[in-house]
Amino acid sequence: MNKKKQPPKLNRRQFLRLGLGGGGALVLTAASVLARADKLRELAATSTASQVAAPVAPEPAASTVVQGTNIRLAATDGHILLPGRTRPLYTFGFVEADPNASIRDVIAAYKGKVQMCSPILDVNEGDEVYLTLTNLGFQFRPDLDDSHTIHWHGFRNPVAIFDGVPEVSIAVPVARNFPYFFHPEHPGTYMYHCHFEDVEHVQMGMNGIVFVRPLQNNGTGSLPPGKYCYNDGDGSTAYDREVTLMLNEIDTRPHDLLEEVQDFVWSDYKPNYWIINGRAYPDTVKPSNDPSLPYQPISSLIQANPGEKILLRFANLGYEQHAMQLTGIPMKVVGHDATLLRSPDGSDLSYYTNTIYIGPGEARDVIFEAPAFDPTAETGTDSIGTYNVYLLKNRNYFAQTNDGLPGLGGMVTEVRVYNGSPLPPQTKPNETFT
Numbered sequence: 001m002n003k004k005k006q007p008p009k010l011n012r013r014q015f016l017r018l019g020l021g022g023g024g025a026l027v028l029t030a031a032s033v034l035a036r037a038d039k040l041r042e043l044a045a046t047s048t049a050s051q052v053a054a055p056v057a058p059e060p061a062a063s064t065v066v067q068g069t070n071i072r073l074a075a076t077d078g079h080i081l082l083p084g085r086t087r088p089l090y091t092f093g094f095v096e097a098d099p100n101a102s103i104r105d106v107i108a109a110y111k112g113k114v115q116m117c118s119p120i121l122d123v124n125e126g127d128e129v130y131l132t133l134t135n136l137g138f139q140f141r142p143d144l145d146d147s148h149t150i151h152w153h154g155f156r157n158p159v160a161i162f163d164g165v166p167e168v169s170i171a172v173p174v175a176r177n178f179p180y181f182f183h184p185e186h187p188g189t190y191m192y193h194c195h196f197e198d199v200e201h202v203q204m205g206m207n208g209i210v211f212v213r214p215l216q217n218n219g220t221g222s223l224p225p226g227k228y229c230y231n232d233g234d235g236s237t238a239y240d241r242e243v244t245l246m247l248n249e250i251d252t253r254p255h256d257l258l259e260e261v262q263d264f265v266w267s268d269y270k271p272n273y274w275i276i277n278g279r280a281y282p283d284t285v286k287p288s289n290d291p292s293l294p295y296q297p298i299s300s301l302i303q304a305n306p307g308e309k310i311l312l313r314f315a316n317l318g319y320e321q322h323a324m325q326l327t328g329i330p331m332k333v334v335g336h337d338a339t340l341l342r343s344p345d346g347s348d349l350s351y352y353t354n355t356i357y358i359g360p361g362e363a364r365d366v367i368f369e370a371p372a373f374d375p376t377a378e379t380g381t382d383s384i385g386t387y388n389v390y391l392l393k394n395r396n397y398f399a400q401t402n403d404g405l406p407g408l409g410g411m412v413t414e415v416r417v418y419n420g421s422p423l424p425p426q427t428k429p430n431e432t433f434t
């Protein structure tokens with residue numbers, strides 16, 4: 001008896017490739033989606049010149065920082081701009097949403113409008129933090145029904161259900177909420193990311209920085225209230241300003257292929273962009289909430305008055321180790337992976353360096369003191385005043401380019417130390433002044 005030949009079984013993506021991908025066309029129905037893509041393309045055409053482009057039509061504002069104990073993040077897709085690239089880059093990620101809005105309203109407001117990197121979460125030691133994750137689905141890949149999670153990387157979590165690893169807890173399907181609960185007890189800098197199909201979802205942009213402020217900020221018997229990175233007991237981690245720096249690399253091929261309903265072999269990963277807070281230099285030094293980068297709201301520009309102490313909160317959720325070098329100003333490393341650098345007997349293990357080595361999934365807390373303004377050194381001028389500029393850059397020169405194009409790009413930002421003390425106090429992390 002002849003065995004009847006069975007038609008080949010197709011998985012979801014193979015099926016879609018036959019149905020949609022052959023022509024390379026993705027079926028997009030909503031006119032507003034096309035209009036927004038056109039607007040982003042227009043912005044992209046001007047972004048390489050680092051000029052301020054015309055602002056886009058009002059959208060729900062992308063968030064730099066989320067504070068408080070009642071947080072809502074919505075997971076969806078969208079597009080960002082990279083210097084030297086006219087096509088907006090397809091991404092996934094998280095945006096801040098109103099904790100009290102209905103799922104329907106959050107979908108209407110944010111679906112297809114994700115930001116990169118995801119918002120900075122700013123919480124306090126001892127708080128009871130409720131974080132609702134809402135999965136909005138994908139605007140540009142409506143065929144995909146991927147779930148999402150929040151994994152607070154490095155959190156000492158006694159309860160697996162809130163750890164965001166889908167295999168041992170819960171993942172959030174499309175059009176559903178899930179309430180996470182965290183009781184942070186260990187100050188320092190962490191990161192969070194989606195843990196569902198995590199190689200893909202993290203590379204696509206589902207990551208951000210979360211940090212915990214110490215109880216010492218309220219003051220102790222011997223220390224006044226203030227800004228401290230840790231419960232150091234001696235004020236050694238006090239600072240005036242803070243900037244979070246989320247390090248990632250991007251291979252643009254899987255982003256483009258996903259948008260075209262094609263597969264990518266992840267072992268072929270070979271990045272061509274290196275980014276800080278979702279932007280590549282020179283975009284890194286544009287202000288926070290710059291209108292030319294509507295979905296990349298978080299600046300990496302480090303502004304300082306002479307003599308101020310600046311806290312840099314580094315985290316790396318790329319797949320490469322990075323070596324971040326600041327020449328001309330010594331950096332004091334006070335924390336690794338949300339742990340104060342002290343030995344069990346209390347001795348000081350902090351160290352000075354000009355290069356921070358940071359592997360995937362690692363965090364560093366670094367404090368430097370802004371030097372006096374030197375009128376003879378290289379200076380620049382912006383709307384705040386005249387400044388000395390120090391480059392904070394990835395030491396690997398491959399990571400100092402945008403897709404191999406000429407000129408400085410990539411994982412590079414600037415420290416600007418101003419003449420006089422023109423900067424007002426910072427009210428939140430990564431706040432920039434123009």
Ligand SMILES: [Cu+2]
Nearest residue numbers: 148194196201
């Ligand atoms: Cu996800």
